[in-house]
Amino acid sequence: MxxxxxxxxxxxxxxxxxxxxxxxxxxxxxxxxxxxxxxxxxxxxxxxxxxxxxxxxxxxxxxxxxxxxxxxxxxxxxxGKPFAYLVGKREFYSLDFEVTPDVLIPRPETELLVVALLDHARGQGRAKDPLTIADVGTGSGILAVCAAKYLKASLVTAIDISPKALAVAERNAAKHQVAERIEFVESDLFAAVKPSETFDFIVSNPPYITTAELAELDKTVRDFEPMLALDGGAEGTTVVERLIAEAATRLRPGGVLMMEISPMIASRVEKLVDDSPLELLETLKDLEGHARIVQAQNGEHAMKGGQVAKGEST
Missing domain, CATH: 1.10.8 (Helicase, Ruva Protein; domain 3)
Incomplete structure (x- = not known):
């Protein structure tokens, strides 16, 4: 035709x-x-x-x-090219973000990660020192930008292994006038982050699709979005396992790790947290009732607002 x-x-x-x-x-x-x-x-x-x-x-x-x-x-x-790449933008948490084929297209499910971060930050109730937040695998910068925009007293470190993705994130931070409170670091997880640097919160939307599942993805995803941000290895937890281990040394006492995951690997990720020095908190579910955000805490303090400490049912 x-x-x-x-x-x-x-x-x-x-x-x-x-x-x-x-x-x-x-x-x-x-x-x-x-x-x-x-x-x-x-x-x-x-x-x-x-x-x-x-x-x-x-x-x-x-x-x-x-x-x-x-x-x-x-x-x-x-x-089959994704619509967001054609127009070069996507709305996320009521903000417009530039997107290119160098970054994942933001999904509505990831907004739950922002909600979780804001809920935990409100529970902190700190008046003086700024909250420190790391966004690991920042991509287009949606989490880092939302953190800086909605938590005025915060300092954010946006981390990504891809320099092209970081460039997109930096442009989005400038667009939303929060670039002065975000440090952009090209790094494989925390490898290039100063060893002494620790955080109140670590948020991440890591690669979590299993290698077998990648072949079954819709071609609009499989053929166009960056594989580096999708492929979680044979079990979907290759990056997640490393992230949990590194977060255990990077979280301040009482600090919280929040990770978006696939519902299909939720139990595996929870087991990885159980086997780590971190405490498993409540796994948050999306609007369809699927496990979506696995949370873990450094320390023995249960979080406020209905969060569940390690060993309790979810």
Whole structure:
């Protein structure tokens, strides 16, 4: 099937409205979940306007330049490239973040990690010293930026092994005006972080997909998102196991580690915590009731607000 810019009618016949209608049908035939919405957002992106303004220009002829640009995005989307990479952004926790193929696309499930961090921070009740927070595997910087933005008295260390990912995170921090309270460190977990540096909180969305599961992922994920941020090894815990061990030496007394994990490996991750010097806290569940955030604490103090100490049921 040809795309709009390849069609034979005179270019004057290709109005904004006709482009939208044609592309909606094209996406629908390819099984996209929200064909009209995606067509609108892509076309608004190409025009550099708000989506609603497309309807005030419904009968406006689409220029050859616009059609050419739009055609490229339509083709990429039809081939499976994630929508967020095409428009270069994704909303997370009510903020817009730049995303590129060098970073994972933020998922709604990860917002639970922000909620957990904010809940623990409120329980601290400290008035003087700033909270110290490490975001391990920061990617686009969503966790580091949210921590700095919503916890004004905090100092954040954003860590990633990928320099390209760190560059995206730095741009997002600057965009949301929190860069002055975030230190960006290129590091494999804590390897390049000063040995003396410890933290009140460590948050992470580490790679946790098992190698076998990677082959079964939707191609929009498997073929486009960075494998380094997805592949958790044979058991899904290759990075998680190292993170737990390193966090045990990096958390201050009473400090908390919070990790997003797959529900399918929750019991394995909890066992890794049980076998470590850390205390297992309550594993938080997502809106569908699946285990999503494994939490662990350095010290014998149970957390406030209904958190559960090691050995209690969840």
């Amino acid at each position: 040809s795309t709009p810019a390849e069609a034979k009618p005179d270019s004057d016949a290709w109005t904004i409205g006709r482009l939208l209608n044609w592309t909606t049908d094209f996406f629908q035939q390819r099984g996209l979940d929200s064909p009209r919405l995606e067509a609108e957002v892509l076309l608004a992106h190409c025009r550099g306007c708000q989506r609603i303004l497309l309807y005030t220009a419904f009968d406006e002829p689409a220029s050859e330049e616009l059609r050419e640009k739009f055609r490229g995005l339509v083709r990429e989307r039809a081939a």
